[in-house]
Amino acid sequence: MAIITTTKGDMDDSLLEYKTGNIDNEDEHTTWDEYYLDGELVHRSVHVTLKKTPFTDFTTALMG
Amino acid sequence: MANTQSMCSSFLSQLMSATHNFSSANVARSATTADTFKAALYVTTSGTTTTTCMCASVTAYATTVNGVNEVSGTNYNAGGVVVTNATNPTSVNTSLTAGVGYWTPSASIVYTNVTLSTSFDTMLMYNSSQSNAAVAVFTFGAQTVTAGTFTLTMPSNASTTALVRLQTT
Numbered sequence: 001m002a003i004i005t006t007t008k009g010d011m012d013d014s015l016l017e018y019k020t021g022n023i024d025n026e027d028e029h030t031t032w033d034e035y036y037l038d039g040e041l042v043h044r045s046v047h048v049t050l051k052k053t054p055f056t057d058f059t060t061a062l063m064g
Numbered sequence: 065m066a067n068t069q070s071m072c073s074s075f076l077s078q079l080m081s082a083t084h085n086f087s088s089a090n091v092a093r094s095a096t097t098a099d100t101f102k103a104a105l106y107v108t109t110s111g112t113t114t115t116t117c118m119c120a121s122v123t124a125y126a127t128t129v130n131g132v133n134e135v136s137g138t139n140y141n142a143g144g145v146v147v148t149n150a151t152n153p154t155s156v157n158t159s160l161t162a163g164v165g166y167w168t169p170s171a172s173i174v175y176t177n178v179t180l181s182t183s184f185d186t187m188l189m190y191n192s193s194q195s196n197a198a199v200a201v202f203t204f205g206a207q208t209v210t211a212g213t214f215t216l217t218m219p220s221n222a223s224t225t226a227l228v229r230l231q232t233t
Contacts, residue, residue, distance in 0.1 A: 005177055005211050005212065006211050007179070007210060007211045023205050027069075027203075027204070028204045028205060030204060030205055030207075032207070033212070034210075041210055042210065042211065043210055043211050043212050044208060044209055044210040044211075044212050045209065045212030045213045045214070045215075046207045046209055046212070046213075046214050046215070047214075047215045047217065048204045048205075048207075048214075048215065048216050048217065049216075049217040049219070050202060050204065050216065050217075050218070050219055050227070051219065052069075053069070053200075053202065053219065053225075053226070053227050053228070053229070054069055054070050054071040054200045054201070054202070054228075055071070055229050055231065056071045056076060056229070056230045056231065057231050057232075057233055058230060058231065058232045058233070
């Protein structure tokens with residue numbers, strides 16, 4: 001039994017329908033957890049792990 | 065164009081004028097404390113030019129940047145959250161003539177118990193100690209959050225994976 005924060009206030013997860021999903025590609029690994037009450041989405045949390053980040057390459061000019 | 069992950073061009077020239085200080089051991093300024101960096105979230109866009117997206121052209125944080133709005137919703141404060149910075153930047157040599165300087169926040173970036181109903185796909189990191197100057201734009205698959213937590217876990221703080229990397233060749 002766990003207490004879930006929802007749009008209806010804190011609720012016991014046994015009262016809710018649980019769904020989860022994920023994205024895994026070269027840019028990110030993302031998971032989400034959803035809880036529904038009578039078909040209505042009342043909680044959705046998302047966890048993103050970035051795999052690829054902006055990268056800056058400096059070059060120097062040759063002298064002479 | 066759509067929101068696009070990029071190092072902000074203004075950040076590159078600001079590095080040369082010591083605008084940003086990620087280090088508590090910086091000797092170029094009288095203060096020996098690191099600047100405060102923050103992370104703000106922006107909504108998904110389908111803009112078609114560099115002036116209608118969150119991308120390299122961003123110069124500073126604002127609630128609307130290049131026509132793209134910051135998210136808003138329950139328990140989300142405009143400006144986003146402070147980025148935890150307990151590790152100074154470091155660098156390694158990768159050859160006789162090249163090296164990498166890098167830095168990564170020392171904790172995940174977390175927005176707790178928020179409701180963000182409009183789809184968002186972008187985090188702007190910026191320097192709130194220096195007129196909110198932009199550092200970089202990070203993108204991910206579009207998301208919404210309902211009475212939940214949005215967590216951005218940082219990559220390993222290493223020369224090939226760190227969140228902010230500057231390399232010479």
